[in-house]
Amino acid sequence: MTETDIITGCIKKNHVCQRLLFEKYAGKMLSLCQRYLKDQQEAKDITQEGFIRVFDFIHQFKHEGSFEGWLRRIFVNVATRHASKRQISFTDIDIIETDTTMIDASVVSKLSEDEIHRFISRLPEGYRFVFNLNVIEGYSHEEIGTLLGIQASTSRTQLTKARRMLQSLILKSFNTVIV
Amino acid sequence: MNTNEFDQIIQTKALQREADVPADIWQGIAAKKKKRRIPFFWFILLLLLVTGGAAVWKMIDHGATPVSMANQKVNADKPALVNEVKMLNQSATSIAPAANAEGLNTASHASHLAIKVKNEKSYLKTVDQGVDNAEENNS
Numbered sequence: 001m002t003e004t005d006i007i008t009g010c011i012k013k014n015h016v017c018q019r020l021l022f023e024k025y026a027g028k029m030l031s032l033c034q035r036y037l038k039d040q041q042e043a044k045d046i047t048q049e050g051f052i053r054v055f056d057f058i059h060q061f062k063h064e065g066s067f068e069g070w071l072r073r074i075f076v077n078v079a080t081r082h083a084s085k086r087q088i089s090f091t092d093i094d095i096i097e098t099d100t101t102m103i104d105a106s107v108v109s110k111l112s113e114d115e116i117h118r119f120i121s122r123l124p125e126g127y128r129f130v131f132n133l134n135v136i137e138g139y140s141h142e143e144i145g146t147l148l149g150i151q152a153s154t155s156r157t158q159l160t161k162a163r164r165m166l167q168s169l170i171l172k173s174f175n176t177v178i179v
Numbered sequence: 180m181n182t183n184e185f186d187q188i189i190q191t192k193a194l195q196r197e198a199d200v201p202a203d204i205w206q207g208i209a210a211k212k213k214k215r216r217i218p219f220f221w222f223i224l225l226l227l228l229v230t231g232g233a234a235v236w237k238m239i240d241h242g243a244t245p246v247s248m249a250n251q252k253v254n255a256d257k258p259a260l261v262n263e264v265k266m267l268n269q270s271a272t273s274i275a276p277a278a279n280a281e282g283l284n285t286a287s288h289a290s291h292l293a294i295k296v297k298n299e300k301s302y303l304k305t306v307d308q309g310v311d312n313a314e315e316n317n318s
Contacts, residue, residue, distance in 0.1 A: 031196045051208050104180065117193065136193045
């Protein structure tokens with residue numbers, strides 16, 4: 001069954017197609033939710049809510065871009081809306097300045113997907129949201145501002161600090177400083 | 180390594196990651212979908228009840244309008260009134276010649292009966308008119 005067949009089936013509320021769609025994307029979408037929400041139960045709840053929303057609005061998918069991209073946007077919206085209800089804190093944390101040129105690209109490339117995920121999870125909430133939205137999902141600072149109810153400039157500042165902190169965590173963890 | 184390079188590697192790795200999905204996530208979705216179907220069922224049932232109730236109420240209400248009640252009463256009274264008028268007519272006809280012969284009291288009684296007959300006839304006419312109007316309104 002092709003992805004188009006599955007989508008068509010989901011539009012017709014076919015339970016088998018819904019299950020197939022879930023099995024195909026649940027891992028990636030749960031991973032996305034876990035990147036935004038530290039609490040595992042919260043991440044699971046958002047994954048459930050996201051899929052229910054996808055099944056409700058799948059008829060609105062226009063087949064213009066990738067389906068995975070469309071799915072991601074829905075899950076990102078659900079996760080950010082959920083987190084915004086309890087106010088995301090955009091605090092600044094003092095970190096040791098790290099020069100990105102000091103990190104070897106080959107070393108970062110060797111990091112596993114789970115290791116990268118763990119490093120991102122260690123970022124404070126505000127940094128994590130902005131980093132995920134901009135670097136991973138490709139949202140502009142203006143879009144992030146609208147989504148999180150903050151200024152675009154705040155988003156830029158948070159991103160710079162988030163990137164520095166992430167690099168610092170990677171350096172600390174692996175001590176891979178190239179002189 | 181520059182910032183773009185760093186971001187690119189992180190993005191690729193993060194997008195590739197797939198978490199282990201606990202079985203209870205799908206069960207939760209199925210349960211939530213089922214839960215949402217139940218209110219929908221109740222909504223339809225309520226809608227049917229309200230529509231049915233309104234239809235029954237309208238029928239009952241229409242059956243008990245003042246016009247229809249008046250029609251029923253008029254139709255029930257009509258034969259009796261017709262009989263009464265007939266009897267009065269007969270009495271007036273039989274009494275009138277005798278009254279002329281016997282004197283004023285009987286004559287005035289006869290004329291009183293004649294007036295009553297006239298009134299009853301006019302009432303019957305009004306009743307007939309009322310029935311016609313009511314039937315027109317109902318149709």
